[in-house]
Amino acid sequence: MEIILKEDVIGLGFKNDIVNVKPGYGRNYLLPRGLAILATTSAKKVLAENLRQQAQKLAKIKAAADETAAKLSGISLVIPAKVSATGVTYGSVNAQHISEELKKLGFDIDRKIIVVKEVKTLGHHIATVRLHKEVSVEIPFEVVEEKANEENAPATEQAPAAIATPAEEPAAPAEETQESAEETPAPAPDAE
Helix, strand or coil, X not given: CEEEECCCECCCECCCCEEECCHHHHXXXXXXXXXXXXXXXXXXXXXXXXXXXXXXXXXXXXXHHHHHHHHHCCCCEEEEECECCCCEEEEEECHHHHHHHHHHCCCCCCHHHEECCCEEECEEEEEEEEEECCEEEEEXXXXXXXXXXXXXXXXXXXXXHHHHHHHHHHHHHHHHHHHHHHHCCCHHHHHC
């Protein structure tokens, strides 16, 4: 079934693309939701005319995507993750994590346009950001071990000191009971 997309559909195509889909997917999902229309000859002629009229707008959109791509091209991300003793991350690093790191750098990139395989190991990886149907940028990122243990270390050093102080106070009464037990050694041998 040949259809014309009225909106961007992740994994299928961009607005105004003519794509082939399975009939059930087109009839039951895309057409009822208004995401696409049937690609009849008259619909194709209307699309061609609209594209001619919107050529300048599309050029501006592509120029904005190119500008964003130029800014993103020099970026390399470092993503901290909790790691097990074997070097495997708990969970995986995905598009959500990359989107959050980009927001910290001032780029508002939707996670839906970031393509990355689920990463479950430390090291260097690459994510692709699809800004436009003709513009995409590869962003290298490194997954490193989160340094949570170093932050918790000073807190654990203080805790034993606090515990040692109360333990010294009850130790004195325990010594007194040991001295009183030493004064009466005679009953212990008779009990045997």
